[in-house]
Amino acid sequence: MPAFPYLRLQLMVFALVSAAFTNIYLAQPVLPMVQAQFGIDIAGVSWAVSAVILGMALANLPFGLLVDRWPIQPIILVGGLMVAGAGLVCALTDSFPVLIAARFVQGLFIPALTTSIAAYLGKTLPIEKLSVVMGSYVAATVLGGLGGRLMGGWLFPADDWRYAFMATAILTVLTTVIAVVGLPKPSNAGPHVKSTxxxxxxxxxxxxxxxxxxxxxxxxxxxxxxxxxxxxxxxxxxxxxxxxxxxxxxxxxxxxxxxxxxxxxxxxxxxxxxxxxxxxxxxxxxxxxxxxxxxxxxxxxxxxxxxxxxxxxxxxxxxxxxxxxxxxxxxxxxxxxxxxxxxxxxxxxxxxxxxxxxxxxxxxxxxxxxxxxxxxxxxxxxxx
Incomplete structure (x- = not known):
């Protein structure tokens, strides 16, 4: 990897991963309000969160393999747009099954912004820089999780939880575009050995x-x-x-x-x-x-x-x-x-x-x- 401002890379990684994790927990603090609006039981409304996690679990390994075969930029672009688009569907739908389906789609594509970026960093950065930039990645998962909970139940009134989905969709698009434009292409030469x-x-x-x-x-x-x-x-x-x-x-x-x-x-x-x-x-x-x-x-x-x-x-x-x-x-x-x-x-x-x-x-x-x-x-x- 050529000379590159690592602080800029840290900030891009931090922003992208934070936005991705904000989507995961966005519905958590407003589950009682979602339950009341759609008239469903507690076990049913819990799928507004667990559907995302299930999608991530299913898609994590495929994206881990895909990033070894494709450049990171198109993976992030498609993933970010799908996560944001599904978030807008959540904000606009009056059907609970549609909301759950959209949340599941978000889960399927969030690994494009998390698992893929972690693999990209692993094969792009020299060892002495990897732990530093990965520190931004870990911090982003924490703050993204916190941000999703605050966005859903604090920054917006609980009755207006749909606006939280819209705002997060916009945030996801912005960080996706910044990452696609700003991330350097990885070099095949490096200290990392491919595992068999x-x-x-x-x-x-x-x-x-x-x-x-x-x-x-x-x-x-x-x-x-x-x-x-x-x-x-x-x-x-x-x-x-x-x-x-x-x-x-x-x-x-x-x-x-x-x-x-x-x-x-x-x-x-x-x-x-x-x-x-x-x-x-x-x-x-x-x-x-x-x-x-x-x-x-x-x-x-x-x-x-x-x-x-x-x-x-x-x-x-x-x-x-x-x-x-x-x-x-x-x-x-x-x-x-x-x-x-x-x-x-x-x-x-x-x-x-x-x-x-x-x-x-x-x-x-x-x-x-x-x-x-x-x-x-x-x-x-x-x-x-």
Missing amino acids: LSYGQLLAQWPLVRYFICAAGSFAVFSSVFNYLPFRLADAPFGWSTEATTTLYLVYIMGIFMAPLAGRWSVRFGSRATLVAGSLVLLLALLLLQLASLIAVVVGLTAVCAGFFCVHAAAVGALNRSLTSGHGRANALYVLFYYVGGWLGISLNGLLYQHWGWTGVIGLSLLLVLIPLTVGLTERRHPA
């Missing part, structure tokens, strides 16, 4: 699969808590407005600090200790969220973010340190399990919430936390 490991060969290695399952279990808990918390806080004894509930999502920004900190802990103390510590924090957080107390909710939600990002950073770090080749495909599988776990968590907890309310969500989440806890307890004792 297949997805099947990676899945046959149980030490790696453990980290994939860890990602699925922890994200199932995290996504379910954030998805159904608005319903919990809208009911007695809280009776919160959508705007008040959305303000709590500011704790999500903790991921910017916790993820790199957990990575350093994992190197210093070992992935075993870090995974166990993060899982125990998650367990405590879920117990606090069961209490009918404002302080318990604030502290519990903050602890959910701290525990999740601790587990997530430790698992993905341990995965990459255990690899000698196949990093790209292994990380694609990690992301696949991650989002399948989120989709399953949201879907199953939607059914539980209908029958047992918030207690059902907390009960299943407590069981799911046992997955990363078990992975941590069975991890090697020395740093890995």
